[in-house]
Amino acid sequence: MRLRNANNYGYLFILPFFILFFIFNLYPIFYTFTLSLHEYDGMSDKVYIGFENYSRLLSDDYFWKSIFSTWRIWFVNIIPQIGVALWLAAIFTFNRIKGQAFFRAFFYLPNLVTMASIALLFNVLLDWQNGFINQFLVILGILDEPINWLRIPSASQNWVAFIQFWMWYGQTTILLLAGMSAIPTSYYEAAIADGANKTKIFFYITMPLLRPTLIYITVVSLIGGMQIFDIPMVLTDGAGAPEASLQTMVIYLYGQAFRFNQYGYGSAIAYGIFVLIALFSFIIYFFIHKKEEV
Numbered sequence: 001m002r003l004r005n006a007n008n009y010g011y012l013f014i015l016p017f018f019i020l021f022f023i024f025n026l027y028p029i030f031y032t033f034t035l036s037l038h039e040y041d042g043m044s045d046k047v048y049i050g051f052e053n054y055s056r057l058l059s060d061d062y063f064w065k066s067i068f069s070t071w072r073i074w075f076v077n078i079i080p081q082i083g084v085a086l087w088l089a090a091i092f093t094f095n096r097i098k099g100q101a102f103f104r105a106f107f108y109l110p111n112l113v114t115m116a117s118i119a120l121l122f123n124v125l126l127d128w129q130n131g132f133i134n135q136f137l138v139i140l141g142i143l144d145e146p147i148n149w150l151r152i153p154s155a156s157q158n159w160v161a162f163i164q165f166w167m168w169y170g171q172t173t174i175l176l177l178a179g180m181s182a183i184p185t186s187y188y189e190a191a192i193a194d195g196a197n198k199t200k201i202f203f204y205i206t207m208p209l210l211r212p213t214l215i216y217i218t219v220v221s222l223i224g225g226m227q228i229f230d231i232p233m234v235l236t237d238g239a240g241a242p243e244a245s246l247q248t249m250v251i252y253l254y255g256q257a258f259r260f261n262q263y264g265y266g267s268a269i270a271y272g273i274f275v276l277i278a279l280f281s282f283i284i285y286f287f288i289h290k291k292e293e294v
Contacts, residue, residue, distance in 0.1 A: 033141035034269035043261075053268035062244065063269065066252040069157065069245055073232075074225030076161035077168075082217065085172035086163075090202060093180040104177070107170030115167070122163055126150055126235075138198070149236060153245035160231055160246060168224075172217055179213035180206060219281045226277045229254070249273050 026114020036053050038046040055153070057063055092100055110118065125132050130146035140270075149155045183206065191201050195262040232246035239255060253273065257266025 024222060025050060032270055033265045035264055036271055038264045038281070040264045041261040042263055045265075049264070053265045054272075056265065057268050057272050063249070063252060063272070065244055066240070066247050066249045069240070070228065070248040073157050073161045073228060073246075073248070074222065076158060076168060077164040077225065078218070078221050081165045081169045081172055081221070082214070084169050085176050088169075088173045089180055090174035090206070092177060093224050094202075104170075107173050109170065110167045111171055116234055117232035118163060119231045121160070122231075123150075123235055126159060133293065148162065153243045155277075156235070157245050160228075160235065162227070163231055164228070168221070172221075175213060175217055177209050178211065178232055215285055218284050222281055222284065223277055226273060243269050249276075 005131075016225055017120070035046075037050060039049050040046045065231050086137060091097065097103070126134075126149045128134055128146045128150075131146070133149075134143065134146035138146060147155070149159055187205050187209075191205055196204070228248050229250040232240060232248055232251055233254075236242075236246050240249075241250050249269070250273070253266050253269040255267060256262045
């Protein structure tokens with residue numbers, strides 16, 4: 001009897017985790033869905049309207065524009081991020097470079113700074129009158145006069161994508177380095193014995209064996225990229241200016257829920273974002289795995 005009771009002690013140790021998970025994770029998920037079926041401004045009583053918020057969401061041009069803006073920022077960021085990370089990982093893997101530990105730490109350093117701090121930094125650097133970037137480009141003769149980068153839709157999106165790239169390429173490099181180091185050296189030795197050069201080894205051995213790592217990086221980047229909020233929020237007026245080019249899906253959600261007090265519609269937007277992330281994550285996972293099987 002004592003042994004049976006002693007075996008149950010383990011449940012007491014994991015109970016706090018499940019209590020916190022239910023309160024701060026599971027309950028909000030179900031409550032958000034319930035709230036999405038109501039019209040609620042935070043003051044008056046909830047009014048049940050069924051799936052009208054979702055019908056409104058499908059015909060909301062601003063929401064679809066926020067999807068396009070979010071995707072453009074992520075797409076412009078992820079391609080150079082993976083490309084540069086692959087290049088750096090290949091250099092460190094196939095060449096003996098002194099101080100590799102220092103470079104890894106240096107590349108990862110931007111991840112240790114909060115996004116809001118980095119956004120404030122670039123807000124100062126991109127200032128069109130006294131910002132360092134404008135002054136430097138004018139001194140070099142690249143620009144004739146300063147440019148108000150954050151008032152040009154395409155430029156502001158590109159700058160946000162660049163900030164995302166700068167923040168995350170170091171982590172992507174470390175993940176790819178781990179993936180490359182896990183590849184057995186016997187594969188490379190056999191390829192070299194058969195006369196393969198470094199280029200063929202990289203594209204025919206390294207890249208196929210890195211597919212699981214690339215799937216993970218792409219899916220995680222997609223999940224994070226679709227939820228981008230801090231940097232566009234701080235760089236602009238909080239509404240996604242200019243011309244809503246930086247109004248990402250989460251910023252649009254924030255505006256509807258906490259600026260216009262449309263909590264029901266904001267909850268519907270949250271579930272719309274969840275469905276989009278889940279759908280495209282599955283598509284990416286299926287596409288890469290299908291290509292791997294072929």
